[in-house]
Amino acid sequence: MRRTGYEPVQARSPLRLRLGLAVCGVVWATAGAVGFALAAQPGWAGVLAAVALLAAVDALVVIRRMRQGPHYQPGRGVPPYRPVETHARKR
DSSP: OOOOSSSOSSOOOOHHHHHHHHHHHHHHHHHHHHHHHHTTOHHHHHHHHHHHHHHHHHHHHHHHHHHTOTTTSOOTTSOSSOOOOOOOOOO
């Protein structure tokens, strides 16, 4: 396959890294929310619960995109987009 010059050579989607960070966010924010709830700080507990919810939603979005296949998580043999088709002009 011929390169067009615009696509990156080694580009890969960082979905696994994003999933790991989202899971860490869920764990730490949940632990913080529980800790603040036990310390009778409902405001901070609510903020951290909201952060945990957002991180959980992000993790679900990442899992969905990973399951959609090579369009979102391309391998080395899958180009990042369809190659430009060149048509020979007939005179």
